[in-house]
Amino acid sequence: MAFRPVWSKIKRERGRYGRIGYHLFAFATWIPMISMFHHYIGEFAWINGPSMYPFLNAEKDQTTRKDIVINYKLNAQYGLERGMIVTFWNPTDPELIAVKRIVGLEGDIINTRSPYPSSTVRVPMGHVWVEGDGGERLSRDSNSYGPISTNLIIGKVTHVVWPWHRAGKVRWWEFPRDIRN
Template identity: 35%
Template structure:
């Protein structure tokens, strides 16, 4: 009787039988770990840059506002109709102050330079002689040596402006306290020149000419006429709101 025997299968080793094929017990590679730990750092630096940029611009903004140009809201009626022709507080003029004129004067501006310094007829901002923290707006009509025919309540009918001083008046005489009340103003109180009206939109543009007739009351020294410039030391103070009287 023939018979056939069945051979037993030889057991084979399984190379994939390791239950933990990853030798790294953390389950992540070192490269991914390092990249994940260093990932947020660039984002943190990028978030801080806008603040650093803003801080870097603060000195520039401060310099421009105090020495170049600034803005101010005009209050009061002393410069009507040139400024604030509408007495409503809702329609007050916002003007541009040119403080660069003071910088020009410190760089040796002279009367022979028609573009330098303050000029007769300019509308200027100045420090109040009774309250230097307050900024006022008046018209510059007299320089050192000018002969001015004054208005009440000034006690003298005429005055010769002394050296180092100027004469300022409001365009609306009935609502202005100016040199006719306090006399000549030291040149050092001049802060800036009013260049443009920025608000309201219907009045945007250069400062209009005055029709108050002050030119007929002022006699300037020989060679000094409208447009003549003068020198004065710079003013370092600053403010935002401009009032109409001393």
Template identity: 35%
Template sequence: MQPTLNPGDGDSNDLVLADKWSIKLYRYRRGDVVLLRSPEKPGTMLVKRLLALEGDWVTVPGRMDVEKIPKGHCWVEGDNPDTSTDSRSRYGAVPLALIEGRVPFILWPPSRAGWVPSHLPPGRLLVKNDDALRDPSRFGAM
């Protein structure tokens, strides 16, 4: 998740708060940094940015593809596209059930303590599912 977490040359390690209640209460949104189990190695935890939720449409860089996120799934990406293993490079849409928590705050080191920014990369999320629900004819739905 560099540069959002552990910026620099890798000799610092951010200690973060893992908010597990937000996930249980469905209080997460596009752009949040989340903690999830690896789709390939369930014993391994990953930290990624939640880019899209079920029903959303996202662009896939480098492939010129557009993907619709299936029901019960989400799209997660690291903030460094050149080195990140994520939905874009390997996993595709991952089950929402793999998300274990939200990462809202950096606790340590004190010089980096503060809120973790929630944001979406520009131009990647084409259609939010809630947009399609408001006006389905806009997206070719009957």
């Protein structure tokens, strides 16, 4: 008996199952690939809240729409630079994902803001210091919970998808704000 691929057998029996069953099976074979892509490569992320204002959610006072960005997850913990916008598991509530800008890398000395207990801190090895662009009153960031481990970082924000008039690559290196360190 010769080996026959499963797919040709399904095509041959298409009349028995009908076109709907055939298309459902064809779609179902893609579900593992889509799931793996979403988990390991990238996903769309909705930006909630004003903590990254004005860079993200720039129209927070004019509309209830949220920015939609591409969160690139592949090797997210590597190649980190000051100014990058990253997504990470919130250290105080591990069920939430936070979006902030990297202000300090390991070894940097950071001038902190309240409520951090000391005025300066050296970022330890394997950690980064993150802050929101919205200022201290709009953001819970490293000034609240200290430096975060790079192992908590799950992605880098690479593109804005929505709103259309701002869609495109996130040029974090051109952001005019002076990165404090």
